[in-house]
Amino acid sequence: MTSAVPVGNAHPYLRAASAGIRHHTRTLAPHEEDPAPAGDRVHLDVLHAHLTALHQLLDQLAETTRPAHPAAGRQLATAHTRLWQAAAAVHDAFHLLPVADASGAECHPERLPEGPPVLTICQRHLAAGHAVRRKTTPADLNRPVPGRTTSCST
16 A cells, blocks of 8 residues: 655655565465465564554654644544554464474573563563553543544545
């Protein structure tokens, strides 16, 4: 999907991340000769990292947009909440998937500076959850998605 707004050289890292996700999505698409692989914990961990990074970005954008454009700031705050819900669902799915068979390959979590791999997603999720609880009420998190108020047709 391309943007209708001219971007020039603005935000190259965001554009690169989007391009990387689009490329990865295309490579996972099923082909006639081989079906698409099932999602695994590694994919969900990386996807969760993307979602939480986007969550932080939306939080900052909502805070800076709201004073000058209150309606747009509210929409970004709503997107912020929905993105948190998506990250929470990915985190839950991560824990529902089986652990990859590591026979023959010993795990040495003490050698990893960030701790055991299974804990990094939880640590990231807890940190993001702390930020969510500071700004969002439980009622906001459980509210159904309202009708969109935009002139775009999707």
